[in-house]
Amino acid sequence: MSSLPHSPAKSAALSVAPGVEHHRVLIVGGGTAGITVAARLKRAGVDGVAIIEPSTHHYYQPLWTLVGGGAADIASTVRPQADYIPQGTRWIQDWAAEVDPVRHQVRTRGGLCLSYDFLVVAPGIQLDWDKVRGLREALETPYVSSNYDFRLAPKTWEMVRAFKGGTAVFTHPAGPVKCAGAPQKIMYLVADHLRRTGLAGRSRVVFGSAAKAIFGVKPFAEVLEGVVKRYAIETRFCHNLVEIRPDSREAIFAATTDTGTEQVTIPYDMMHVTPPQSAPDFIKQSPLAHASGPNAGWVKADKHTLQHPDHPNVFALGDASDLPTSRTGAAIRAQAPVLVENLCAVMRGQTPPARYDGYASCPLVTAYGKLLLAEFDYDGKPSPSIPFLNTLKERRDMYWLKKYGLPRLYWDGMLRGRA
Ligand SMILES: Cc1cc2nc3c(=O)[nH]c(=O)nc-3n(C[C@H](O)[C@H](O)[C@H](O)COP(=O)(O)OP(=O)(O)OC[C@H]3O[C@@H](n4cnc5c(N)ncnc54)[C@H](O)[C@@H]3O)c2cc1C
Numbered sequence: 001m002s003s004l005p006h007s008p009a010k011s012a013a014l015s016v017a018p019g020v021e022h023h024r025v026l027i028v029g030g031g032t033a034g035i036t037v038a039a040r041l042k043r044a045g046v047d048g049v050a051i052i053e054p055s056t057h058h059y060y061q062p063l064w065t066l067v068g069g070g071a072a073d074i075a076s077t078v079r080p081q082a083d084y085i086p087q088g089t090r091w092i093q094d095w096a097a098e099v100d101p102v103r104h105q106v107r108t109r110g111g112l113c114l115s116y117d118f119l120v121v122a123p124g125i126q127l128d129w130d131k132v133r134g135l136r137e138a139l140e141t142p143y144v145s146s147n148y149d150f151r152l153a154p155k156t157w158e159m160v161r162a163f164k165g166g167t168a169v170f171t172h173p174a175g176p177v178k179c180a181g182a183p184q185k186i187m188y189l190v191a192d193h194l195r196r197t198g199l200a201g202r203s204r205v206v207f208g209s210a211a212k213a214i215f216g217v218k219p220f221a222e223v224l225e226g227v228v229k230r231y232a233i234e235t236r237f238c239h240n241l242v243e244i245r246p247d248s249r250e251a252i253f254a255a256t257t258d259t260g261t262e263q264v265t266i267p268y269d270m271m272h273v274t275p276p277q278s279a280p281d282f283i284k285q286s287p288l289a290h291a292s293g294p295n296a297g298w299v300k301a302d303k304h305t306l307q308h309p310d311h312p313n314v315f316a317l318g319d320a321s322d323l324p325t326s327r328t329g330a331a332i333r334a335q336a337p338v339l340v341e342n343l344c345a346v347m348r349g350q351t352p353p354a355r356y357d358g359y360a361s362c363p364l365v366t367a368y369g370k371l372l373l374a375e376f377d378y379d380g381k382p383s384p385s386i387p388f389l390n391t392l393k394e395r396r397d398m399y400w401l402k403k404y405g406l407p408r409l410y411w412d413g414m415l416r417g418r419a
Contacts, residue, residue, distance in 0.1 A: 021112060023048055023050040023114060024118065026116035031123075036332060051085060052092045057079070058081045064153040065182055074150070092108065096282060118343060168190060168204070168272075170190075184364070185365040187207055206266060214228060241273065303324060305354070317335040330361035333419070341354040362375075363406070
């Protein structure tokens, strides 16, 4: 640790004003990252932990892809939040509204003032539905859906089943999204469904993506290029969805070319939209976030120790953080043990010893019964966790792992601090 404005030891000595509820460790967000960290802190014997989390339910979002493809039941992706708040951890069912890292305080929308010795920031990513003109109205029609919402993922499958040929459009927005593979996984499932139901010959599948390539990690991108070819998918890269006209069923893209940006209109008969995403607004406005630059709005965290560079009693992980890796639950599974080990060390006045190498994994479903398990680190190097298995090809066993193994690992292992 180099020149830091204040030390964690000082933070513990702050006096607590009347009306302020104090916690040794305060976790903002009880999603994948927040609950995993809370469970691990409990196992490490840390007392005085509280979680601010507004939702009564906890969701296993990775399965929403299979829900949208008609291969999983939405009810299996949700459980009561209360069952996953570790015993002895206080659950504050409210929204964090403001963070003051100098006074070590968080204010909630419900009017609470909470102080902390140590803060873990994990409120996830914000879905910016309103950034695409006409999207909300279009989602009211039977022809547009999104697996990025619990209520809409089952609608995706209804839409796909009702589709009898025509143009099926899939979008990937500009900027970071959670699970960068999810916008195309549903496309492969639909393309496979069209093939199996004899509708492929009467259909055109278009991928309108703001990205420059199918996937950011080369060895996996090469396999996916083959998948795209197999299904004869029309890829439109550097195409950012900016508007939907639900009445005429038209998708409007801002397409970037060497000479500038032009507007491209693609008519659709069904469309799966991945909404633009950003850090939650209260995080963007807080001093914990980058004020400007390419990481503007995301919480600062040292990419190896996950400690905030300006406030050493603050740690961040998961989708809201600026960690330069893929925003996935799999990445959080690797981040959480590092964060907890380092937080415990800092509580003892020591330097953080553990290091996160950027591990993330994206299980890319490429057909019913086929999956490409992309695992990689900060350097974009394939980083397989199962030795002697060729994960540079589509595999049947990995599909079953995603459908049955990983949900179990999540609910019974990760959220309990065991895996
Ligand atoms: C369709 C889809 C497919 C995916 N597929 C995969 C996959 O195959 N593999 C994979 O590993 N990952 C996948 N993911 C991504 C994975 O679900 C996320 O990366 C992961 O859940 C992020 O964890 P998090 O804790 O950062 O955020 P979340 O789990 O989203 O939790 C954030 C929590 O913070 C709470 N919150 C929000 N605002 C506030 C506030 N102001 N105050 C307090 N609490 C707040 C929310 O209620 C929420 O509970 C997928 C996601 C989607 C949507």
